[in-house]
Amino acid sequence: MKTKLQNNIAITVIRVIAALVVLILAFLLGDILISGIPHISWHFLTAASQSFTSGGGIGVQLFNSIYLLLLTLIISFPISLGAGIFLSEYAPKNIFTATVRMAIEVLSSLPSVVVGLFGFLLFVVQMDMGFSILSGAIALTFFNLPLLTRNIEESLRAVPDLQREAGLSLGLSKWKTVTKVILPEALPGIVTGVVLGAGRVFGEAAALIYTAGQSATNINFGNWNPFNSTSPLNLMRPAETLAVHIWKINSEGVMPDAAAVSAGSSAVLIIAVLIFNFSARVIGNQLYRKLTATK
């Protein structure tokens, strides 16, 4: 009787804790969405921001966030793919491999504000790249690289050794086995990891404040020459992202509708991150089904 009672108490406590976690999340999301969604309009999503008058939007910041995210992925994905393949398939157990792993651990636990300051000193000041999209993308790469590498390594490791033996015993070279058998099988896991990482990068502010900068210069969406300073694609222009915008409005915003812009921006950011999270699942499952043709 006593053990049964203990069991029931334990289960109840665990359930209450689990419910608490869900409640906190629901409260946070609900609060942000309820106060933010009424401010979201097509004008808000596309117009340029205003510093001193009301009625500003987040068009430029939204574009900057997406552009920065794409650049970050373009830089970090190939590097982490290579590193992940090396660690999972080729790395022998020795001091070098252990050092690489250790470095990845350390890199992944660096506070993002430190990464931002490092980027500021090295790229912005020392290498004279200024507050720019490029500086920001490199800082975000530092931030994203360890997570992505670990994700790719683990996705590859999750493929059973039987598949490696099948490939090799069929006369495939090790490289072909990795690229043509193991990698496609690991693809759903890798894609899920990339999209989840993208969500994190999208919401990152601290690493960008000192690298991509805090000003949204006016850009001309009719000008797609990347070497022109008003072009959206220009790599060397400063670029305030959505997350940085929220931070800035709340610390030094002087426009009359600052609270509304902040609430609306937060809601957009949260919705974007939620979309990333859900699509990560959907895309991963779809890919797996497509690759394996299972129902």
Add this chain to the structure above:
Amino acid sequence: MEEFITTKDIHLYYGKKEALKGINLSFPAKGINALIGPSGCGKSTYLRTLNRMNDLIPSVTMTGSIMINGQDIYSPKMDTVDLRKKVGMVFQQPNPFPFSIYENVTYGLRIAGIKDKQLLDERVEQSLKQAAVWDEVKDDLHKSALSLSGGQQQRVCIARVLAVQPDVILLDEPTSALDPVSSGLIEDMLLTIRDNYTIIIVTHNLQQASRISDRTAFFLNGELIEEGKTKSVFLNPKRQETDDYISGRFG
């Protein structure tokens, strides 16, 4: 007997543990050869020396020589990729790639650079027919190989090996994870292709060995105890250990 595969004095160690203690064994060019013996006797390890799959395990060291069709497969000049095209392998667990049946069978060929659609189609049909699974899958070649039953998967894996047209086929307990009907189909299939390949099969199933094999080798504790025509090994074993094992007194 004309020897197609000749192995001389094979010693193999996992770290310090000696798993094969000097194996001298040969196989003729065509026919089915069974390797029998209790678990841990080294028969699977021996099989895996023939296509150098043991190379993948870092702690393994090996001495001795293995000649296949006059070539020393452990010579530094030997390319393991070429070797494994000539010496195919089927594993205990069916391990199709998680792609379609068609892609599974053509994988080895396509990686080898064959693009001719007609040739690929022909080879798929021919291999699946040889592997006795064509009638069951011919209408959904583009379905995932994972959607098949275990027995069908194993036959697709065999077709995948046949498609690259090896000389030697190694089978490591290919039916031990399958039901008796599927096992029977695979045995019948092996009998139909016995004249074209050197087939070496590791099996725990003594009836299977006696039903299908031309020659049998009995392993015990890393040593080759007895080897010869299947009939004589089973009916008139020369060694007491063989007799004990075959009559079920141990193992």
